[in-house]
Amino acid sequence: MTVSENPKVLIHTNPQFGKCPQCKSVSTLHRSRAKSMYEQIVRRITFFKTYRCKECGWRGFRSTLIFTRKSIRHIIIYLIIIIITALIARYLIINFALT
Numbered sequence: 001m002t003v004s005e006n007p008k009v010l011i012h013t014n015p016q017f018g019k020c021p022q023c024k025s026v027s028t029l030h031r032s033r034a035k036s037m038y039e040q041i042v043r044r045i046t047f048f049k050t051y052r053c054k055e056c057g058w059r060g061f062r063s064t065l066i067f068t069r070k071s072i073r074h075i076i077i078y079l080i081i082i083i084i085t086a087l088i089a090r091y092l093i094i095n096f097a098l099t
């Protein structure tokens, strides 16, 4: 297990060079302005941006960041470590702190 190698967890992508989810055309997506309050909020707090396909007119959210398959394994390992730490901390608090 080589957690210390610092893997690239997230890769930045540009959906403009990706495929349209509807018509599968390549490089037809363009950044679209957020039309609603909901879209503005999503755009601000997440990695999703609004895009529009100039071929078929599809409009929706595309992520500008993708998780690598390797990183998912690391995230799972980190989560397990966090859960175990939390359980140990809870055990110690219950058994020692409250006496």
Ligand SMILES: [Zn+2]
Pocket (backbone or CB within 6 Å): 020, 021, 022, 023, 024, 025, 028, 053, 054, 055, 056, 057, 058
């Ligand atoms: Zn399309």
